[in-house]
Amino acid sequence: MKGRVLVVDDEVNIRETISDILTDENYKVILASDGNEAEKKFLFEDIDVVILDILLPDKNGMEILKKFQKDFPIIPVIIISGHADIKMAVEAMKIGAFDFIEKPLSIERLISTVKNALMVKQLRIENINLKLKIPEVNFIGKSPVMREILDSIEKIAQSDASVMITGENGTGKELIARILHNKSKRRFYPFVGINCAAIPETLIESELFGYEKGAFTGAIKQKKGKIELAHKGTLFLDEVADLSLSAQAKILRVLQERQFERIGGHESISVDVRIISATNKDLMEEMKKGNFREDLFYRLNVIPIHIPPLRERKEDIRELANFFLSEYNSKNNTSLKFTEKALKLLEKYDWPGNVRELKNFLERVFVLSESPLIDEKDILKNITFPRSNYYEEYEGMTLKEAKIKFEKQLITSRLLKYDNNISKAAESLGIDRTYLHKKINELGIFSQKENFGRDV
Incomplete structure (x- = not known):
């Protein structure tokens, strides 16, 4: 046609x-x-x-x-x-x-x-x-799993098939959805997103389908819903697992017949829209519980994309950190840089909040940094590493070797935290200054020896 x-x-x-x-x-x-x-x-x-x-x-x-x-x-x-x-x-x-x-x-x-x-x-x-000027959207990642996803985006974007994006919070599901839209033939039409979990169940249908004047108390004029606003473009259903069963049935009809009615209306409205969904839940489990329609799942899950958490692709952390640093420098006219040790420290952390947590954390580090060079001290001031990370490092060591390594890490960490102030570091460790000096010499902590011994 x-x-x-x-x-x-x-x-x-x-x-x-x-x-x-x-x-x-x-x-x-x-x-x-x-x-x-x-x-x-x-x-x-x-x-x-x-x-x-x-x-x-x-x-x-x-x-x-x-x-x-x-x-x-x-x-x-x-x-x-x-x-x-x-x-x-x-x-x-x-x-x-x-x-x-x-x-x-x-x-x-x-x-x-x-x-x-x-x-x-x-x-x-x-x-x-x-x-x-359609904004350029980039997904940063060089790990094999992300390269595989990004390499397939171009082909997926050219299709009108529904896409289901899964992954933990903060992994970048909406970013992938926007890239799909921007690379598709629908890029000149709207990208309309709705967070299904953020809207009360009583309001979600009016947000999705719109309503006619007088449809309910407070409906003083006609309102178009997200589906209608996304006509010819892309509708992004974030946290789709949180849709009510009633709304799920109506979404299914849109997918099957490409038609819907506004609340309080009787006219069927034709719509041409591509639906991309996202969730952090296990939809197979939700279907078993009766919380999600099986027929809708298969309609939405034509092309599945799973974004792994950041802890499973740690090779992306360095690239992400440098990207966020470059972004910050550009916006704030600064010239901050990471030391190699700072980047290695970032790579050791699991980032349970994924990319979102990393971005927010680094913004805090950038703002609070007192030097153009961001080192381990700046990282350690703002983050607490889980103990499990340390236990893995001691695998295969004798008790004596593990004790020496632990003491060296702990003392180095405290010295960095207190800017090499011996008195404050010793106090936090519960030992006197003399003993701390002795341990520094025994363990060979000499990287910044010229600064050790400061009391203020």
């Missing part, structure tokens, strides 16, 4: 003739006999081009043209009339008509004008989006 054309004319023969001509050219044709019907079809159908008779029984064609131009300026309107004159044609073109064709219609002229109008509509869309 080349496009959808709305034909508005009060003469049955004219409507049917235009419909036959354009249908043969592989256009989808929607018919309206007057202005009121035209406005209704315009609201509930996905229209690419309008062919409008200037003289209608209920409304003046010029008035309808003005309304269409005001509400939907991106859609070309072709004016037709058997009563054409130069003055009327000039007025229609001034208002914004794409072209003016006089009856009786020339088949060749009609076909070429509709074809050109469709091309102009696409150019208008591209022009708008170039002005908006």
Whole structure:
């Protein structure tokens, strides 16, 4: 199908003739006999081009043209009339008509004008989006598992198949969804996201499907829902496992029939939207519990993407840290740098909050840093490493070897924490200064010996 054309004319023969001509050219044709019907079809159908008779029984064609131009300026309107004159044609073109064709219609002229109008509509869309400058979205990661995911994005983006993204909180599920949208043919249309867990069950359906005026107390005017706003684009259902069973049934209908009704409405609204979902829950387990519909799961999970937690791809931590550092330096006109030891320390931590935790942590480190060089001291001041990380390091050691290593790590950590202030480090360890000096010499902690011994 080349496009959808709305034909508005009060003469049955004219409507049917235009419909036959354009249908043969592989256009989808929607018919309206007057202005009121035209406005209704315009609201509930996905229209690419309008062919409008200037003289209608209920409304003046010029008035309808003005309304269409005001509400939907991106859609070309072709004016037709058997009563054409130069003055009327000039007025229609001034208002914004794409072209003016006089009856009786020339088949060749009609076909070429509709074809050109469709091309102009696409150019208008591209022009708008170039002005908006679709932001470039990048996912940082060089680990094999992330490279495999990122390499498949291009191919997945070109499909309209539903995608289910799974992974722990903070792994970057929405980022992947946005990359899919930005690389797809839908990139010039909206990316509309909704967090299903953040909206109360009583409100989720009105947010998704919208409502008509008077549908419930407080519905003082019509409101379009997220699905309708995402028309031609992408709908991102974050935390989809938290949808109520009622909302799940309605989403299933959208996927099956590409139609829905606003709350309080009776008109079925057609919608063309790609759905990308995300969850941090085990949907197989949720289905067993009866919390998630099996038929909806298979509709949403056509292409599954699982993003592993950061602790399972630690080779990405260094790249992420440098990326966030570069971002911060650019925004704040600073020139901070990491030491190698600081980066290695970041790689030792498991980051239970994943990329989100790493980003927030580093922002705190950047803000509080007193030197352009970020070292272990800056990291240790702001983070507590879980004990399990240390136990793994002692695997295969004798008790004596483990004791020496532990003492060296602990004393070094405290010295860094207190900026090599011997008195404060000794006090925190529960030993006197003399004994701490002795342990420093015994354990060979000489990297910053010239600074040791400060009491203030």
